[in-house]
Amino acid sequence: MSLNRKFIPIVVTIVLFLVMFAAGSFRYTGFFSLQVLMNLLIDNAFLLITAVGMSFVILSGGIDLSVGSIIALSTMVSASLVQQQGWPPAVVIPLVLLMGALFGTIMGAIIHYFTIQPFIVTLAGMFLARGLCYVISIDTITIDNSFYTAIAQTRIPLPGGSFLSISAVIALVAVAVAIFTAHYTRFGRNVYALGGNEQSALLMGLPVARTKVLVYTLSGLCSALAGVVFTFYMLSGYGLHAVGFELDTIAAVVIGGTLLTGGVGYVLGTFFGVLIQGVIQTIISFEGTLSSWWTKIVIGLLLFIFILLQRVLSSRRLTLKE
Amino acid sequence: MSQLVKHHLFWPLCVLAVLLLFNLCYSPDFFSITVHDGHLYGSLIDILNFGAPLILVAIGMTLVVATKGIDLSVGSIVAISGAIACLSISKASDQNALGLILTSVLLAAGLSLMLGVWNGLLVSGAGIQPIIATLILMVAGRGIAQLVTGGQIITVTSSKYAYIGSGSFAALPFSIFVVALILVIAVLLTRKTALGLFIESVGCNPAASSMSGIRARWVILSVYVFCGLCAGIAGLLLSSNVSSADGNNAGLWYELDAILAVVIGGTSLNGGRFYLTGTVIGALIIQTLTTTIYMIGVPPEITLVVKACVVLAVCLIQSDTFRAAMAARWKSRHYPAEKEVTRHVS
Numbered sequence: 001m002s003l004n005r006k007f008i009p010i011v012v013t014i015v016l017f018l019v020m021f022a023a024g025s026f027r028y029t030g031f032f033s034l035q036v037l038m039n040l041l042i043d044n045a046f047l048l049i050t051a052v053g054m055s056f057v058i059l060s061g062g063i064d065l066s067v068g069s070i071i072a073l074s075t076m077v078s079a080s081l082v083q084q085q086g087w088p089p090a091v092v093i094p095l096v097l098l099m100g101a102l103f104g105t106i107m108g109a110i111i112h113y114f115t116i117q118p119f120i121v122t123l124a125g126m127f128l129a130r131g132l133c134y135v136i137s138i139d140t141i142t143i144d145n146s147f148y149t150a151i152a153q154t155r156i157p158l159p160g161g162s163f164l165s166i167s168a169v170i171a172l173v174a175v176a177v178a179i180f181t182a183h184y185t186r187f188g189r190n191v192y193a194l195g196g197n198e199q200s201a202l203l204m205g206l207p208v209a210r211t212k213v214l215v216y217t218l219s220g221l222c223s224a225l226a227g228v229v230f231t232f233y234m235l236s237g238y239g240l241h242a243v244g245f246e247l248d249t250i251a252a253v254v255i256g257g258t259l260l261t262g263g264v265g266y267v268l269g270t271f272f273g274v275l276i277q278g279v280i281q282t283i284i285s286f287e288g289t290l291s292s293w294w295t296k297i298v299i300g301l302l303l304f305i306f307i308l309l310q311r312v313l314s315s316r317r318l319t320l321k322e
Numbered sequence: 323m324s325q326l327v328k329h330h331l332f333w334p335l336c337v338l339a340v341l342l343l344f345n346l347c348y349s350p351d352f353f354s355i356t357v358h359d360g361h362l363y364g365s366l367i368d369i370l371n372f373g374a375p376l377i378l379v380a381i382g383m384t385l386v387v388a389t390k391g392i393d394l395s396v397g398s399i400v401a402i403s404g405a406i407a408c409l410s411i412s413k414a415s416d417q418n419a420l421g422l423i424l425t426s427v428l429l430a431a432g433l434s435l436m437l438g439v440w441n442g443l444l445v446s447g448a449g450i451q452p453i454i455a456t457l458i459l460m461v462a463g464r465g466i467a468q469l470v471t472g473g474q475i476i477t478v479t480s481s482k483y484a485y486i487g488s489g490s491f492a493a494l495p496f497s498i499f500v501v502a503l504i505l506v507i508a509v510l511l512t513r514k515t516a517l518g519l520f521i522e523s524v525g526c527n528p529a530a531s532s533m534s535g536i537r538a539r540w541v542i543l544s545v546y547v548f549c550g551l552c553a554g555i556a557g558l559l560l561s562s563n564v565s566s567a568d569g570n571n572a573g574l575w576y577e578l579d580a581i582l583a584v585v586i587g588g589t590s591l592n593g594g595r596f597y598l599t600g601t602v603i604g605a606l607i608i609q610t611l612t613t614t615i616y617m618i619g620v621p622p623e624i625t626l627v628v629k630a631c632v633v634l635a636v637c638l639i640q641s642d643t644f645r646a647a648m649a650a651r652w653k654s655r656h657y658p659a660e661k662e663v664t665r666h667v668s
Contacts, residue, residue, distance in 0.1 A: 127630035134623025293468035300462020
């Protein structure tokens with residue numbers, strides 16, 4: 001049985017991850033352990049959650065540049081409400097999630113009802129959210145609320161002496177929910193149809209408007225959730241948190257094999273796309289002499305290779321059809 | 323009169339005029355220009371001087387947008403170009419040698435040209451969407467700039483290099499002349515030759531232009547190369563103005579400001595037509611806005627919020643659907659019976 005062509009990108013991604021992990025294990029002692037693998041999840045929990053939301057946006061044929069700013073805004077709002085106003089976290093966290101979702105809804109509505117490119121609307125959203133952070137405060141607000149510190153320090157023990165953080169568990173749950181939503185619900189199929197061809201989706205009678213707005217709502221919600229997780233990770237709110245994060249997120253989705261024109265891809269691929277970025281960072285930190293900017297260069301290079309791969313695969317598919 | 327209102331420069335100029343007028347009311351000495359040692363000083367000169375890099379980047383961006391593309395990597399090219407120039411100057415023993423400055427400048431310009439070629443090849447050769455193709459250099463480029471500077475801020479002590487960004491020529495900042503030169507070249511090439519028509523035609527429909535004998539790929543490649551070069555020169559201006567190169571922060575958010583300037587100037591993001599003078603005014607509006615916000619004592623952090631609202635407003639006005647919706651509202655409000663009448667007639 002030959003491999004279905006549509007699985008090639010995701011298989012390439014998973015193989016790449018395994019090869020990189022194996023290479024790291026051969027080169028560095030102590031690399032090959034369950035804990036290193038778990039650390040990938042712990043350190044990239046917020047990237048994972050954001051990338052899941054972004055996957056839906058890209059699958060629907062759009063793009064969301066505001067995710068990094070919404071993360072920063074979420075950390076900032078949480079920090080200022082919890083720390084400066086003394087609100088209980090049980091109120092603040094749902095409020096922040098609601099805010100993120102609402103932000104996404106508004107952007108989605110503008111994109112759909114006024115037919116402006118998603119790129120430019122989310123760009124404005126990016127400016128706006130980042131600016132609102134600075135309106136709250138231009139300094140870092142450190143959080144020492146007992147709830148936040150407790151969550152940040154909790155270690156969920158796993159067999160073999162390794163552990164996971166609560167954030168990582170949230171991220172894994174988010175991925176599981178997203179996989180279910182994308183492949184087993186009506187909404188998920190609508191997203192794929194929308195990304196495949198909006199005109200056809202409309203003619204088929206699919207709720208294009210609702211789906212499109214919901215996709216951006218979902219992305220906003222995921223970014224806000226990622227912001228909450230980021231607050232657990234950094235224990236602070238700061239307007240410069242997660243600068244340039246939208247690009248990491250898009251890179252994760254693309255490396256995960258999702259076609260940027262929409263309609264083709266898997267949430268699971270995004271999961272591995274995030275893990276690949278994590279492995280690059282881990283290898284660089286194990287290497288010790290290499291500096292963090294190599295991460296950016298390598299991720300850029302990977303992005304390039306994967307986009308070229310997509311190009312080649314999609315053009316081959318086109319010629320096959322003809 | 324209606325022709326005047328319909329002119330593409332009318333609204334941008336109005337906004338600029340309102341901004342300047344506001345400044346005049348707020349601080350009466352806004353327009354005062356004083357002369358010190360044969361140099362002109364004043365807020366207006368500052369706006370021109372500090373706005374010069376943005377205008378340059380925006381000019382390059384205009385042509386890219388005209389072909390229905392976008393270049394997100396300009397901020398990174400700005401950082402790389404400044405970093406390379408400062409690195410090659412800082413390594414020399416005599417930092418004031420004219421030959422050294424010239425080679426450094428040429429090196430930086432050449433490199434940014436190459437980066438433009440890279441972008442152009444990805445878009446026209448490999449056929450990747452412009453947002454994504456230039457995203458690669460946006461991510462990796464900042465890494466490259468940090469690699470060049472070693473993550474540090476490279477400072478140079480060269481009065482000759484500093485002249486590019488902060489020197490004056492004929493009592494005006496030298497940077498203005500650099501911008502004027504590029505602008506004139508761009509305007510002459512696009513409006514006095516067929517090149518502008520080719521660019522607009524490729525922006526409308528690349529396939530149709532190819533069939534009518536225009537080498538669409540070469541046109542696309544060349545606009546990205548030009549955009550890269552403009553960003554590179556902007557990087558030189560920026561780094562020479564502060565005599566240092568910062569791989570992390572130089573040119574941060576520049577792509578967004580440049581796109582904003584292009585859109586304010588009346589060039590549609592859907593490609594097909596472009597207004598270079600509109601872009602220049604758009605860039606001036608952004609710079610004036612920033613200066614105004616600094617001057618009236620509002621925390622400069624608000625700038626981003628204001629810019630976001632401006633982007634959104636400009637895009638909404640450009641959107642046909644939005645205008646139609648507004649027009650319909652306006653009509654129904656004034657002639658409430660009109661709908662009923664048409665219903666009966668039909």
